Amino acid sequence: MLPLVLAALLLVLPAGAAPASGSPVHEYMLDNGLKLLVREDHRAPVVVSQIWYKVGGSNEHSGITGISHVLEHMMFKGTAKIPPGKFSKIIAANGGQDNAFTGKDYTAYFQQLERSRLAVSFELEADRMLNLTLPEDEFMKERQVVIEERRLRTEDRPRALTYEQFNAVAFLNSPYKNPIIGWRDDLDSLTVADLRDWYQRWYTPNNATLVVVGDVVPDEVHALAQQHFGSLPKRPVPPVKPRRETPQQGMRRITVRAHAQLPYLLMGYKVPVLKTAAEEWEAYALEVLAGVLAGGESARFPRRIVREQQLAAGVDVGYNLWGRYSDLFLVDATPSEGQTAAGVEAAIRAEITRLQNELVSEEELRRVKAQVIAQSVYERDSVFYQAMQLGQLETVGLGWQRADEYVDRVRAVTREQLQQVAKKYLVDDGLTVAVLEPLPVAGAQAGGE
Amino acid sequence: MAVNTQRLKYVLVLVLAAVVAVALLWQRTGEEGPPPEQGSINGVAIQQWTTEKGARVLFVPTPQLPMVDIRILFDAGSARDGDASGLARLTSILLDHGAGEWDTNTIAARFEDVGAQFGTGARRDMASVSLRSLTEPELLEQALATMQAVLQQPRFEESELERERRRMLIGLQNELQSPASIAERRFYATLYGTHPYAAMPSGTPETVGALTVKQVRDFYRRYYVARNATVAIVGALDREQAESIAARLMDGLAEGEAAPALPTPPPLDEAVAGETIHVAYPSAQSHIRMGALGVFRGDPDYFPLYVGNHILGGSGFSSRIVEEIREERGLAYSSYSYFLPMRVPGPFVVGMQTRDDQTGEALALLKKTITDFVAQGPTPEELAHAKKNITGGFPLRVDSNSDIVGYIGMIGFYRLPLDYLQTFNEKVEAVTLAQIRDAFGRRVDVAGMATVVVGKTAPTPPPAAEPGEAAPAPAPPAPEPEPAPLPAQPSPQGSGGD
Numbered sequence: 001m002l003p004l005v006l007a008a009l010l011l012v013l014p015a016g017a018a019p020a021s022g023s024p025v026h027e028y029m030l031d032n033g034l035k036l037l038v039r040e041d042h043r044a045p046v047v048v049s050q051i052w053y054k055v056g057g058s059n060e061h062s063g064i065t066g067i068s069h070v071l072e073h074m075m076f077k078g079t080a081k082i083p084p085g086k087f088s089k090i091i092a093a094n095g096g097q098d099n100a101f102t103g104k105d106y107t108a109y110f111q112q113l114e115r116s117r118l119a120v121s122f123e124l125e126a127d128r129m130l131n132l133t134l135p136e137d138e139f140m141k142e143r144q145v146v147i148e149e150r151r152l153r154t155e156d157r158p159r160a161l162t163y164e165q166f167n168a169v170a171f172l173n174s175p176y177k178n179p180i181i182g183w184r185d186d187l188d189s190l191t192v193a194d195l196r197d198w199y200q201r202w203y204t205p206n207n208a209t210l211v212v213v214g215d216v217v218p219d220e221v222h223a224l225a226q227q228h229f230g231s232l233p234k235r236p237v238p239p240v241k242p243r244r245e246t247p248q249q250g251m252r253r254i255t256v257r258a259h260a261q262l263p264y265l266l267m268g269y270k271v272p273v274l275k276t277a278a279e280e281w282e283a284y285a286l287e288v289l290a291g292v293l294a295g296g297e298s299a300r301f302p303r304r305i306v307r308e309q310q311l312a313a314g315v316d317v318g319y320n321l322w323g324r325y326s327d328l329f330l331v332d333a334t335p336s337e338g339q340t341a342a343g344v345e346a347a348i349r350a351e352i353t354r355l356q357n358e359l360v361s362e363e364e365l366r367r368v369k370a371q372v373i374a375q376s377v378y379e380r381d382s383v384f385y386q387a388m389q390l391g392q393l394e395t396v397g398l399g400w401q402r403a404d405e406y407v408d409r410v411r412a413v414t415r416e417q418l419q420q421v422a423k424k425y426l427v428d429d430g431l432t433v434a435v436l437e438p439l440p441v442a443g444a445q446a447g448g449e
Numbered sequence: 450m451a452v453n454t455q456r457l458k459y460v461l462v463l464v465l466a467a468v469v470a471v472a473l474l475w476q477r478t479g480e481e482g483p484p485p486e487q488g489s490i491n492g493v494a495i496q497q498w499t500t501e502k503g504a505r506v507l508f509v510p511t512p513q514l515p516m517v518d519i520r521i522l523f524d525a526g527s528a529r530d531g532d533a534s535g536l537a538r539l540t541s542i543l544l545d546h547g548a549g550e551w552d553t554n555t556i557a558a559r560f561e562d563v564g565a566q567f568g569t570g571a572r573r574d575m576a577s578v579s580l581r582s583l584t585e586p587e588l589l590e591q592a593l594a595t596m597q598a599v600l601q602q603p604r605f606e607e608s609e610l611e612r613e614r615r616r617m618l619i620g621l622q623n624e625l626q627s628p629a630s631i632a633e634r635r636f637y638a639t640l641y642g643t644h645p646y647a648a649m650p651s652g653t654p655e656t657v658g659a660l661t662v663k664q665v666r667d668f669y670r671r672y673y674v675a676r677n678a679t680v681a682i683v684g685a686l687d688r689e690q691a692e693s694i695a696a697r698l699m700d701g702l703a704e705g706e707a708a709p710a711l712p713t714p715p716p717l718d719e720a721v722a723g724e725t726i727h728v729a730y731p732s733a734q735s736h737i738r739m740g741a742l743g744v745f746r747g748d749p750d751y752f753p754l755y756v757g758n759h760i761l762g763g764s765g766f767s768s769r770i771v772e773e774i775r776e777e778r779g780l781a782y783s784s785y786s787y788f789l790p791m792r793v794p795g796p797f798v799v800g801m802q803t804r805d806d807q808t809g810e811a812l813a814l815l816k817k818t819i820t821d822f823v824a825q826g827p828t829p830e831e832l833a834h835a836k837k838n839i840t841g842g843f844p845l846r847v848d849s850n851s852d853i854v855g856y857i858g859m860i861g862f863y864r865l866p867l868d869y870l871q872t873f874n875e876k877v878e879a880v881t882l883a884q885i886r887d888a889f890g891r892r893v894d895v896a897g898m899a900t901v902v903v904g905k906t907a908p909t910p911p912p913a914a915e916p917g918e919a920a921p922a923p924a925p926p927a928p929e930p931e932p933a934p935l936p937a938q939p940s941p942q943g944s945g946g947d
Contacts, residue, residue, distance in 0.1 A: 043513045044848035076766075085776050088766040093834055095841020114844050141779035149782035151733040152802055158626055259731050261622040298557035307553060310612055313619040334623070337615055367562050374564020374583050377516050381849045438626075 025390060025400055026218035028225070032234040033206025036225050037390050037400055038218040041383050047214030048383050049121045050110040051129075052391040054209075055202035057104045057180040058324055059240065066182015067190060067198050069102040070146055074195060075109065076100075077138040079131035084138050087124055094120050102180055105324040106395040112384065115215040122228040125210075129203055130232055139192045147188075150181050158260035158436055159332075166266045166434035167328075169254050174245035174325055204235040209394045213387040245270070245326055252432040260438035265341040267348060268328035270430035271319070271421075275398055276326045283321040284409045285417040286329060286425070290319040291368035292360050292418065293331075293351065298367065301331075305347050310336055312344045324396045329426065341435040355422035359415040372410045495857055495867050496688060502675035504699040507857040507867075508682045508691040511850055515584045517684025518854040521600070521698065522862045524708040525576035525672035527650035528792070535617060535652020539610070539660055540668045541571040542617075544578065546609040549598035553609065556595055565592035567599075572650050574792045575862055576672070584685045593694060600673070601701035605665050617657050624651065628732040629802070632903040635728055636738040639721050639899045640796055644714040674705020681858035683850045711793045714742055722897040725812070727907035735808040735904025736800075739815060741893060743788040743797035746863035753888035754788055756880045759835045760827045761819065762786025762799060767838065773818050774801060780811050786819075792863070797893060808902060809909040820895045826886035840874040 028036040056068050078084035091098040096113040098121075111121040154160045164179050171177035182190075210229070212221050248270055274283040294301045294317035301315035318330040333344045379385050390400040496508045527537045545567065546553045560567045565582040578600060582592040624630035634649050641647035651657075678699060682691045744751050755763075762770035762785050774784040784801035799819065803811045827835070847853055847870065860869050902908055 043511070045844045046848045085766060085772075089834070092764060092767045092838040093841075095838055095843070095845075097842065097845065112845050114841060117841075141776075144779035145775055145782055148734065148780070148803060151804065152782055156628055156732040156734055259626070261626045262619065296557060296561040298554060298561045303554055303557075306616075307612065310615075313616045334619060337619060367558065370564040371561055372564075374516075374566075374588075377514060377583060378566070378581060380514055381516070381851055383848065 025404075026222075027400070028218075028222045030205065030226060030230055032230065032232055033204075034225070034229050034232070035209045035394065036222060037209065037211045037394065038216065038221045039213045039386060039390065040216060040218065041213055041380070041386065042215050044383075045115045045215050046112065046383065047115045047118050047212060047216055048110060048112045048387050049118060049125070050108055050211045050387045050391050051125050052106050052108045052209045052211065052395045053202055054106065054207045054237075054240075054395050054397075055198075056102055056106045057178060058175040058243075059202070060175060060178060060182075062178075063186060064182075064190065064194055064198075065178040065186045066146070066180070067186075067194060068107050069181055070143065070187070070190060071195050071198055072100050072102045072107050072109075073142045073146060074134055074139060075128055075132060077135065077142060078133050079127050080133060081127055081131065082124065084135065087128070090120065090124065096120070103392075104176060104180060106392065108391060108395075110384075110387075118212070118216065118221070119224055119228070122224055126228040126232060129205065129208070129229070132199055132203070134192055134196055134199065136192050139195065143187060143190060146181070147184070150184060150187065154179070154181065155184075158256075158258040158438070159264050161258050162256040162264055162266060162434055162436040165254060165256050166268065166432060169252055169434070170268050170270075170328060170432035172246045172248075173243065175243050176245075176323075176325055176327060200235075201238060204237060205229060205232045206234040207237045209391055211387045211391045211394075213383045213390075240324075243325065244276075248430050248432075251428050254432075254434045255437055256434060257437045257439050259440075260436060262436075263335050263341045263438060264436035265331075265333045265335065265344050265348075266434040266436075267331040267345065268432045269426050270326065271329045271425045272326050273323045274321045274402070275324060275396060280409070281413065281417055282421050282424075285413050285421040286319055287321050288365070288368050288410060288413045289355065289418050289421060290317045290329070291371065292355075292364050293317045295368055295371060300351055300364075301348070304351065305333070305344065309347055311339050311347050312336055315344070315348065322392055322396060322398060322402070328432075345433060352422065352426045355426065356419065358419075360418050362415070365413070365415055365418070369411055369413075373407055376407050495860070495870075496691075497861070497867060498692070498695075500675060500680075500696050500699040502699050502702060502704045504675040504678040504680055504695065504702075505861050506680040506682065506691070506695040506699075507861045508686075508688065508695075509853050509857060510686060510688070510691075511683055511853070512685045514850070515685050516850070517580075517582055517584050517589065517682065517686055518850050519580045519582075519596070519684075519694065519698075520681045520854050520858045521578045522679045522681070522858050523576045523578075523673055524574070524677050524792075524862070525668070526572050526574045527648060527652075528573050528645040528711055529668070529672060529708060530645065530648060530652075530656075532656070533660060533664055534648040534656035535650070536656075536660055536664055536668050537571040537576055538650045538652065539613060539617060539657070540665045540673075541569045541576045541578075542613050543605055543609060543665060544569050544603045545599045546613065547604035547606050549602040549604075551595070551598060556599065559591055559595040563588040563591045565595075567592070567596065573646055577858075593697065597698055597701060600698055603669065605662055605669070607662055610660070610662055610665065614657060614660060617651065618654060620651055621654055621657065624649075628730050628734070628736045628903045631728055631730060632736040632738045632800075632901050635726065635903070636740065636798070636899065636901045637796070639726060639901060640717065640740060640742065641714055642718050644712060646714060646791070646793075646795070670703070671705070672708060673702065675699045675702045676705050677707050678702070679858060679861035681854050681861060683854040683857065713793050717741065717897060717899055721899050722894075725900040725902055725908060728901065728903045729905070730903045732904055733805065734802040735805050735811075735902050735908065736802045737808065737812060737815070737900070737902050739799040739812075739819075739898050739900045740797045741898045742794045743892070744790045745792060745794050746790045746859075746865065748790065748794075750888040750892060751788075751790060752876045753880050753884040754892060756832070756835055756839065756877055757822075757827065757885035757889055758786055758788055758797075759839060760831045761822050764835065764838060767834065769818055769822060770799070770801075770815065773814055774803075774811065778814070780807060780814070784815075799898075805905045808904060808906075812900070812902070812908050816895060819893070823889045823893050823895055826882055826889065829882060832880075832882055832885070836877055836880075839877050843874055 023040045026038040060067055076087050088098055091111050094117045096111050098111040100109040154164055168177050271286055277283040293299055305312050305315050312333040313336050315333040331348055335341055335344050389403045393400045393402045493509055498506050525537055530536045545556050568579050570577045580596050582589050638647050680695045744754055762768045765771055770784050770786055774780045781801040781803045786799040788797050789795040
């Protein structure tokens with residue numbers, strides 16, 4: 001088990017690229033606009049197939065939030081040919097596993113199979129790209145399932161609840177202000193007609209990327225894709241509006257009171273991502289900065305705030321440089337016993353100030369880069385993760401080639417650049433702070449039953 | 450990003466990981482279950498030997514990527530805590546908090562400077578020390594030297610212990626704001642009574658508050674010894690290199706002796722068997738855990754129960770529980786059942802969460818689904834389908850170094866036969882309908898299961914379940930049992946239970 005370190009790296013330093021020794025990506029474009037990316041990995045006789053649609057939470061608008069995710073659930077509820085629930089059973093009968101996930105900027109479906117079964121996946125995915133039936137009765141049940149999912153993941157988790165409210169306050173007009181699972185009220189009023197419209201608008205080959213990684217021959221995969229997806233008609237896709245966030249003009253603070261045992265602090269600075277940065281290096285510098293602060297147990301937050309000052313039981317940082325819109329540089333913390341969120345916030349801000357005033361040491365920078373380089377090798381142990389990277393980059397419009405550049409771009413980051421982005425972006429005027437204030441849970445005792 | 454946060458749930462500081470992953474990925478399924486069970490290592494034999502000091506080593510060379518995974522498993526989990534609940538966990542945490550000539554910061558920096566990933570952990574059966582490193586000699590050397598010190602010369606200083614104790618206490622409070630964690634804790638306590646598995650590896654505020662440096666040192670000296678260790682190595686090394694690494698990591702430990710056999714869990718207390726225990730908590734959903742004592746590693750009933758459970762609640766959308774609870778009625782996002790094989794019988798767990806006011810309905814339905822299954826067993830079609838899924842998916846379970854190191858660690862730790870993976874499919878194929886009915890009939894007494902519900906209101910008692918042909922399950926004697934390995938990939942299946 002490598003829980004702490006591994007998770008920190010994955011979060012903070014997503015996706016290195018396959019270094020030169022990694023196998024190349026083969027790119028194909030079908031006539032109907034479906035893009036196919038294939039990477040060979042012959043270590044085991046398996047294949048992963050993922051289809052990525054360029055639609056997610058950030059395509060939604062007020063009143064229909066959560067619709068992309070509900071549609072993802074409904075994609076398993078049948079076509080003219082395949083009855084509801086049958087999709088996963090067919091994959092299972094072929095020894096495979098399948099699932100789907102919805103993010104801010106994408107909806108993706110995947111199957112993992114023994115290599116000879118790839119055609120099963122293609123046939124089913126091509127079918128449901130065009131022929132979804134969306135039955136009313138299945139929708140009514142599935143909406144309840146999603147509402148249960150919302151209760152499980154957000155409403156009964158005080159930190160997730162805090163994050164949801166924090167996020168909605170941090171952004172004024174960016175679509176990132178809405179939760180991916182949707183506001184409860186919007187879920188309650190969602191209709192099948194809404195879903196049908198959403199499906200027809202976004203589910204078309206020219207709005208999708210098919211990614212295949214595994215023990216396959218690229219040209220054969222291309223022929224198979226042509227056979228199953230080639231005849232699907234293309235449709236015009238509505239242009240995505242810029243929806244740029246209105247500049248923040250001063251710090252925002254909220255309190256969330258919820259049943260909980262522990263206080264919790266969330267801080268978010270408005271920052272660009274690779275796609276929106278004035279200069280691309282800024283995004284890579286923010287990525288490295290996240291590593292300097294929390295990319296491992298030797299990073300500044302764990303070392304200083306957790307172990308030396310002992311103000312927090314944990315402090316972490318999150319930054320995703322591969323989003324479609326500008327996002328937040330997130331810091332979160334759980335205060336130690338007897339410490340307050342305000343005290344931890346002060347310590348975090350003192351560290352930020354230090355980044356603005358002093359250059360990061362050569363040693364720290366070298367360490368972050370070493371982790372990124374190693375991570376880019378470790379990632380290749382997972383065919384699934386390799387496919388994730390390619391799909392995500394392609395879907396947000398950056399292009400899969402960014403995966404191959406990643407390590408070199410991180411290596412090029414300088415200490416001065418770290419200081420510059422800290423001064424430019426980690427500033428109070430762009431900061432939002434949320435504090436979870438625990439409401440006591442009647443009857444609960446620490447650790448007892 | 451694609452972080453499987455469920456797997457990391459016991460780590461208290463991963464707050465942001467949870468929040469961010471939730472924000473990024475809303476997955477379609479939420480079934481929990483044990484890690485997958487099988488494997489065959491792509492035609493490459495598992496090599497096994499014993500070090501001079503008596504540690505068992507298992508090695509699989511995978512030359513394709515310039516990296517290595519090393520996982521050392523000690524029979525030093527919380528089952529060895531005695532009254533000092535949380536001791537195994539604290540000992541494992543403190544290993545890398547000062548060792549030899551290096552302090553905590555230096556140790557962390559030495560690993561991270563070479564891009565190595567190091568971690569420790571303790572669950573019920575085992576404590577683990579894991580390293581993932583590049584194999585470039587200079588980098589690997591620094592990582593290994595650091596790991597060696599951590600294993601062989603931990604300092605266990607008072608100040609470090611005090612801080613980590615406080616962090617564990619925060620972790621315990623964090624558990625109390627999670628209805629799922631509250632349900633799990635209560636479920637194990639109910640199921641295991643006075644047995645060591647009853648306690649959570651995270652301990653309780655009282656026991657953690659009382660842990661001392663002396664206890665940690667004694668625990669380390671007793672259990673972190675070569676004869677109590679299994680070393681699993683997977684990566685771009687040859688046999689000679691692997692032997693040298695294993696010797697270096699093990700030979701500086703005391704030879705010691707293997708931990709004694711654990712007691713067999715007693716049958717469920719009659720006062721709780723068949724009863725529903727309600728824990729009041731102001732959550733929107735009630736969290737349900739039902740179950741009974743299950744199987745140990747090497748259990749003769751393991752394969753019929755494993756394949757049978759695949760059909761009952763172990764295979765997501767292909768399973769009866771998900772069909773009844775979610776697909777037919779939309780009652781829950783996540784519902785599942787699993788057997789968690791451990792050294793001595795681990796739990797059989799059925800779980801779900803649902804809106805408070807439909808808890809009674811859900812409970813009754815769960816019980817009926819299990820009762821019907823126990824009474825009638827699967828249909829021939831269901832069995833055929835399950836076998837196709839399990840055996841056809843075999844290559845997926847060992848398609849990465851991290852999968853392989855998990856499996857061989859498990860094989861070594863529980864002393865399963867080395868051909869466990871190679872023969873897995875044929876054992877699955879050999880399972881018959883009659884064997885499944887027979888095994889469930891003997892081992893799953895639905896009327897006598899323990900049930901825990903955490904939520905606002907106590908569920909209205911469900912109609913009495915038909916007992917079917919269930920009989921009390923005499924737990925077979927003998928040793929063997931639990932998994933370490935990971936879900937097949939970063940996604941839907943969290944590792945349940947231990």
